[in-house]
Amino acid sequence: MKILVCISKTPDTTAKISFTQNNTKFASDGVQWIINPYDEWYALVRAIELKEKDPSTVLHLLTVGLADTEPIIRKALAIGGDEAIRVNADSADPFYIATQIADIARQGGYDLIFTGKETIDYNGSSIGGMVSELLDWPYISLAVKFDLNGSVATVVREIEGGEETDEVSLPLVVSCQKGVAEQRIPNMKGIMSARTKPLKVVEPVAAEALTGIVSFELPPAKAGVRLVPADNPAELIRLLHEEAKVF
Amino acid sequence: MSVLIFIDHSEGQVKKASLEACSYGAALAGQLNVPAEGILLGTVTTDLSTLGKYGVKKIHQAAQEGLNHLDAQVYAKIIADSATATGATVIVFSNNLSGKAVAPRVAARLKAGLVSGAVALPDTTSGFVVKKNVFSGKAFAHVAINTPVKVITLNPNSYPVREGEGSVSAEVAPLSVTAGAPKVKVVSATQATGEVPLTEAELVVSGGRGLKGPENWGIIEDLAKALGAATACSRPVADAHWRPHHEHVGQTGIAIAPNLYIAIGISGAIQHLAGVNRSKVIVVVNKDPEAPFFKAADYGIVGDAFEVVPKMTEAVKKLKGIA
Numbered sequence: 405m406k407i408l409v410c411i412s413k414t415p416d417t418t419a420k421i422s423f424t425q426n427n428t429k430f431a432s433d434g435v436q437w438i439i440n441p442y443d444e445w446y447a448l449v450r451a452i453e454l455k456e457k458d459p460s461t462v463l464h465l466l467t468v469g470l471a472d473t474e475p476i477i478r479k480a481l482a483i484g485g486d487e488a489i490r491v492n493a494d495s496a497d498p499f500y501i502a503t504q505i506a507d508i509a510r511q512g513g514y515d516l517i518f519t520g521k522e523t524i525d526y527n528g529s530s531i532g533g534m535v536s537e538l539l540d541w542p543y544i545s546l547a548v549k550f551d552l553n554g555s556v557a558t559v560v561r562e563i564e565g566g567e568e569t570d571e572v573s574l575p576l577v578v579s580c581q582k583g584v585a586e587q588r589i590p591n592m593k594g595i596m597s598a599r600t601k602p603l604k605v606v607e608p609v610a611a612e613a614l615t616g617i618v619s620f621e622l623p624p625a626k627a628g629v630r631l632v633p634a635d636n637p638a639e640l641i642r643l644l645h646e647e648a649k650v651f
Numbered sequence: 652m653s654v655l656i657f658i659d660h661s662e663g664q665v666k667k668a669s670l671e672a673c674s675y676g677a678a679l680a681g682q683l684n685v686p687a688e689g690i691l692l693g694t695v696t697t698d699l700s701t702l703g704k705y706g707v708k709k710i711h712q713a714a715q716e717g718l719n720h721l722d723a724q725v726y727a728k729i730i731a732d733s734a735t736a737t738g739a740t741v742i743v744f745s746n747n748l749s750g751k752a753v754a755p756r757v758a759a760r761l762k763a764g765l766v767s768g769a770v771a772l773p774d775t776t777s778g779f780v781v782k783k784n785v786f787s788g789k790a791f792a793h794v795a796i797n798t799p800v801k802v803i804t805l806n807p808n809s810y811p812v813r814e815g816e817g818s819v820s821a822e823v824a825p826l827s828v829t830a831g832a833p834k835v836k837v838v839s840a841t842q843a844t845g846e847v848p849l850t851e852a853e854l855v856v857s858g859g860r861g862l863k864g865p866e867n868w869g870i871i872e873d874l875a876k877a878l879g880a881a882t883a884c885s886r887p888v889a890d891a892h893w894r895p896h897h898e899h900v901g902q903t904g905i906a907i908a909p910n911l912y913i914a915i916g917i918s919g920a921i922q923h924l925a926g927v928n929r930s931k932v933i934v935v936v937n938k939d940p941e942a943p944f945f946k947a948a949d950y951g952i953v954g955d956a957f958e959v960v961p962k963m964t965e966a967v968k969k970l971k972g973i974a
């Protein structure tokens with residue numbers, strides 16, 4: 405069994421979001437980078453649990469990013485996984501990234517690919533689906549539970565208005581969200597061993613970026629809160645009804 | 652050339668998110684001077700010809716029971732084939748759970764540029780530029796799609812459902828498909844019937860750790876019921892199992908954009924705001940005047956939730972004439 409977990413880096417969840425160069429670039433000065441929470445807490449941890457259950461499992465981590473993603477991928481290796489691959493490229497186009505991931509998946513003979521639900525900066529929720537199409541594999545989006553029995557996966561996924569339990573044979577792509585696993589903090593042993601785990605750097609395959617970010621924009625600032633005295637909640641309701649007209 | 656709109660369904664019905672996609676797709680078709688057509692896979696009780704009033708001229712329906720469960724692989728092939736056959740240049744999805752499952756596959760299959768989470772109509776004055784949500788609602792990006800065929804997913808509650816003049820009825824054309832056998836076997840499916848899904852709710856009442864425990868959720872539920880609102884919660888509340896996980900909103904939960912979000916006993920951490928900052932009107936009830944949430948709010952009351960919220964409920968009931 406070979407599992408590939410897709411890891412991306414995102415600004416820390418508390419990072420101040422602002423832009424430079426005439427609103428065309430994210431202002432990354434002083435920004436802390438973290439492993440995208442969905443990749444770290446859910447996709448990676450569930451893959452580690454599967455390996456713990458079946459130690460013959462090979463677990464590789466993959467990121468498409470420039471050299472500055474290496475601290476992030478090392479941190480992911482400290483949580484678990486045998487080795488990491490970095491495709492030396494940077495793109496905001498999901499098709500470009502998915503093409504790289506699909507290529508690695510084809511060459512590596514993986515049975516199972518995990519992604520996170522979405523990156524919390526680009527909010528695409530699209531890489532997993534694209535990779536599955538490029539490989540012509542089935543895709544389970546937004547899994548909340550994942551179990552494996554031999555080469556058959558049982559997955560619970562979120563659907564409109566409810567949940568669905570599916571059974572599917574590998575190979576398979578799954579995007580993971582809350583419920584699939586519980587967050588783990590890397591321990592000292594993990595951090596030490598991550599330093600010596602292999603991190604392979606490969607050059608990207610030729611692919612087109614089908615989209616490109618032209619500019620960014622911040623939402624307009626709020627006008628400021630209008631406070632209503634605590635002894636008059638009815639006045640708040642009146643304002644919501646008559647002034648804001650929200651119901 | 653046309654704009655093709657994917658119309659999804661659950662519980663046998665076409666829901667609001669798809670109607671928004673229809674309205675958006677029709678407006679875009681108008682902008683591009685091409686017709687808007689829809690595609691629906693499976694069977695529904697909704698009379699599809701009525702979708703004409705949202706500007707959709709023709710709906711291609713593959714009315715096979717076997718297609719009622721959305722299988723991303725099977726769906727993507729049918730939608731992509733149909734887009735090619737009808738000469739669609741833009742394919743529109745809702746960025747709901749169905750759209751997230753299928754749209755990326757369709758885009759990859761057609762090698763069409765994808766922008767997910769659009770919040771406005773594309774700017775087509777020069778090129779094709781779509782405004783989308785990025786940084787979990789903290790910013791927008793304007794993204795150019797450079798391919799002849801384009802795929803867009805529309806964020807729920809970002810574009811109004813628009814009924815046109817009169818009652819134009821849409822032509823429903825049967826779509827015959829030879830869908831491959833799905834590789835995914837659906838073992839069971841559960842629908843939370845009766846409740847408004849949180850992502851579709853126009854009004855949301857949400858509670859945080861300030862409520863002290865699950866036993867106190869009655870005041871939240873009463874206010875929600877009086878308003879006809881859905882309920883939500885902060886992450887620690889879901890983590891402590893005071894409330895079900897699907898109510899958790901924020902950076903790591905779900906992102907919502909209702910017309911009204913009432914936050915009760917929630918401090919307003921940046922990760923919480925990431926999921927709710929697109930709400931049109933935010934109301935905060937918190938006993939701490941320094942709570943960061945007030946900075947993101949439109950209206951607020953500094954006070955004890957246990958005293959304030961029941962009075963809000965009373966006021967709503969009185970206003971609506973509910974005894």
Ligand SMILES: Cc1cc2nc3c(=O)[nH]c(=O)nc-3n(C[C@H](O)[C@H](O)[C@H](O)COP(=O)(O)OP(=O)(O)OC[C@H]3O[C@@H](n4cnc5c(N)ncnc54)[C@H](O)[C@@H]3O)c2cc1C
Pocket residue numbers: 417441858859860861862884885886887888899900901902903904915916917918919920921922923926936937938939942954955956957
């Ligand atoms: C990577 C990451 C991701 C995260 N993702 C999310 C997420 O998706 N969603 C999320 O919600 N959080 C998320 N968090 C957690 C977030 O940082 C906060 O810890 C959390 O939102 C706090 O929840 P709370 O406001 O309910 O509780 P608290 O911060 O404990 O706030 C309780 C509030 O209730 C008020 N209060 C107390 N008693 C009363 C009363 N009687 N009447 C009125 N008010 C009262 C207090 O003044 C206080 O402001 C994330 C954190 C991290 C690090």
Ligand SMILES: Nc1ncnc2c1ncn2[C@@H]1O[C@H](COP(=O)(O)O)[C@@H](O)[C@H]1O
Pocket residue numbers: 410411412413440442443447466467468469498501518519520521522523524526527528529530531532
């Ligand atoms: N640059 C990248 N390298 C590796 N995996 C990625 C990259 N970008 C996104 N992913 C994976 O795809 C998931 C969804 O990303 P997105 O479609 O951009 O929201 C993420 O949670 C990651 O698991």
